[in-house]
Amino acid sequence: MQINVYSSAEEVAQKAAQWISSLAKSKIESKGSFTFAISGGRTPWEMLAKLAKENLPWEKIFLFQVDERIAPEGHSDRNLTQLFQVLQGTRLMTRLNIFPMHVISENLENACEEYSGHIEKNTGTGKLDLIHLGMGADGHTASLIPGDKVCKVENQMIALTDQPYQGRQRMTMTFPLINQAENILWLITGDEKKEMLVRMLDKDLEIPAGKISQDHAVLMTDLL
Template structure:
């Protein structure tokens, strides 16, 4: 795993955008497309705003969600709502291919299967070119939350959490899918993440994030979050 540390969250967002833009150029040149899944949080939306400034073949970029809250369309809790706000007024509105998780479906299990099928069809056998992940203060990533039954799911690539987290059930990508990504991009900001970042870097299996394969991973973080690294 590679780790790069910057002075502020804003700088992390800018560097993450540069990293993604470079990966887009590489993959579009090599195979004509780029597939990516994005998580929620605070810094990712600034990252997307920076990324939108890049002159890229956006029509060849396929953007999926890592996870989503089960909430109505346009609800502020939804990651998709925040994504649309981030790209509002940019070229990405018309050119970027966005595939939302269908969390308002009557049958959420069928919606998971449908999403998994979309991923398989548009990626190389379910292998994303890049998956962006964040890190919670409890060690969760995606919606893989400590103690939830979804942590044990091995026969599905997209699943619904067993319990609510912060008041809502979630739809999430699972370990089997995340761990076969060509690149994992961790974007971790905030002093409150310091302990969990250190545990992540040591691949502590007692936290959900510690079970993510780090062989093809890079961590972009800020100084305040890296004070406990040893």
């Protein structure tokens, strides 16, 4: 794993935006599109706000969600709500191809299959160019929660958590999908995550973050 340490969460967000912009330009030049999945969180939203200012062919960029809470449309718990707030008033709102997880569906299992279909259709292979990940103080990443059955899913790209986490059931990308990504970008900030960051870097299989492939992965942090 490539490790980049910065002085603050703001610098992490800035450097991440620049790195993603460079990767997007390279992928668009080589194959005509860029497929990107984003997780939620304060630093990622700052990153996305900075990325929105980059001069990119946004109509050739396809943005997916890594995970989402099962909550009503427009609810503050939803990552999509926060994402739209970040992008409100920017040119990305009309030019960027955004694929929301359909967590208000009456059949959430079907919604998982449909989202997998969107990924396969827009990548051609099911392999995303970039997946951004964060990590919780308990070692979870995406909505792959310690002890939840979703961590054992092997034959689905998108799945539901078995139990609510912090009050909400989740829809999430699974280990098989995440681990086949062309690139993985970790943004990890916040002192409460120091212990788990060390365990993740040591590939500790007792925490979900430790099960993510470190091949083709970049870590940007202010903790080391």
